[in-house]
Amino acid sequence: MSRPPGRKQDSHKISRELFVLTYGALVAQLCKDYEKDEDVNSCLDRMGYGIGVRLIDDFLARSAMKKCRSYSETADTIAQVAFKMYLGVTPSVTCSSPAGNEFSLILDKNPLVDFVEELPAERASLCYCNLLCGVIRGALEMVHLAAEVTFLQDRLRGDAVTEIGITFLRKAEDRKHKRN
Amino acid sequence: MAIFSVYVVNKAGGLIYQLDHYAPRADTEKTFSFPLDLVLRPHDERVVVAFGQRDGIRVGHAVLAINGAEVNGRFTADGKDVMEFLSNPANYPVSIRFGRHRLSSNEKLMLASMFHSLFAIGSQLSPEVGSSGIEMLETDTFKLHCFQTLTGIKFMVLADPRQAGIDALLRKIYEIYSDFALKNPFYSLEMPIRCELFDQNLKLALEVAEKAGPFGPGS
Numbered sequence: 001m002s003r004p005p006g007r008k009q010d011s012h013k014i015s016r017e018l019f020v021l022t023y024g025a026l027v028a029q030l031c032k033d034y035e036k037d038e039d040v041n042s043c044l045d046r047m048g049y050g051i052g053v054r055l056i057d058d059f060l061a062r063s064a065m066k067k068c069r070s071y072s073e074t075a076d077t078i079a080q081v082a083f084k085m086y087l088g089v090t091p092s093v094t095c096s097s098p099a100g101n102e103f104s105l106i107l108d109k110n111p112l113v114d115f116v117e118e119l120p121a122e123r124a125s126l127c128y129c130n131l132l133c134g135v136i137r138g139a140l141e142m143v144h145l146a147a148e149v150t151f152l153q154d155r156l157r158g159d160a161v162t163e164i165g166i167t168f169l170r171k172a173e174d175r176k177h178k179r180n
Numbered sequence: 181m182a183i184f185s186v187y188v189v190n191k192a193g194g195l196i197y198q199l200d201h202y203a204p205r206a207d208t209e210k211t212f213s214f215p216l217d218l219v220l221r222p223h224d225e226r227v228v229v230a231f232g233q234r235d236g237i238r239v240g241h242a243v244l245a246i247n248g249a250e251v252n253g254r255f256t257a258d259g260k261d262v263m264e265f266l267s268n269p270a271n272y273p274v275s276i277r278f279g280r281h282r283l284s285s286n287e288k289l290m291l292a293s294m295f296h297s298l299f300a301i302g303s304q305l306s307p308e309v310g311s312s313g314i315e316m317l318e319t320d321t322f323k324l325h326c327f328q329t330l331t332g333i334k335f336m337v338l339a340d341p342r343q344a345g346i347d348a349l350l351r352k353i354y355e356i357y358s359d360f361a362l363k364n365p366f367y368s369l370e371m372p373i374r375c376e377l378f379d380q381n382l383k384l385a386l387e388v389a390e391k392a393g394p395f396g397p398g399s
Contacts, residue, residue, distance in 0.1 A: 058359070065330075
């Protein structure tokens, strides 16, 4: 993770492989613990949520971002600043609804699946990176933006690209009156 | 000491962290003979000096101890009312210790919630939409700087009016919070912060800020 210069404490980096292996071990253990794919997916999502509610403050503290004024600004920030800061990749953003509250992040490179070729046959509907969805959902909730985040397409499941869909739920009316 | 205290308030307005960083205030102990030349009066739960400031005993100082025994609010250690005790010439000469009363933790909680409400009112009063809320409260003896994050946490720093660099300090405290409080897996969000590492790093940051900030002569 990149840290601003001038931070004297532990600037040693941890190996990326170790991180990817740890994530893989986590998913593998969850697969052993739960039989159904939906259970594993929801467990990953909950874990990601717990990470997201804490990570958002770290993101805001380090990036010094100002409040996003629109959903598209938010989606752009997630893709270009947050993903870059934490995973080193920059997904591309498209808006997939005329109402302007549904967005897709297309990842061409996903570091978490570096060592995974394809899902085993009995785990066909597993969302391997569902932790990321939980992280995004948790982070958005802490800045008062309720959203649903899911994997629309996943290369591991045979689709062409990996696509994360973010649907902002209608809470825009509250935001004007709520003190943020 | 140019930075006096740090307060961290959660989304609901509850105080989750508080640090007092100023040097221990000088208490003044003196022996008096009847009649007392200071004018004392009861105030809240204590007896304070109303008039007759002299020799380091200032208006607003509270009676902290009589004859070496700490007073309990308005009553002496043995349960007598302080005002009555001091109006009886038989009790003189008496040695009284005066000093500034420290806020109790309940009072701090209350004041933090009150500030949270004022902050909310401040941003509602704004003629422009999307105001940041109260950023600074200035008096002749201190400045209160406040920074509210997008997630609703407020960091408040009370500092000497001449101390500079408080904005950077507030951002630094936000970073320290996100590192040592949030990344601690055993810390629950919105709860009081009881993390050693957070304390240590915060004190370090305060010291760095104090050394760097220019302050005027005679501080």
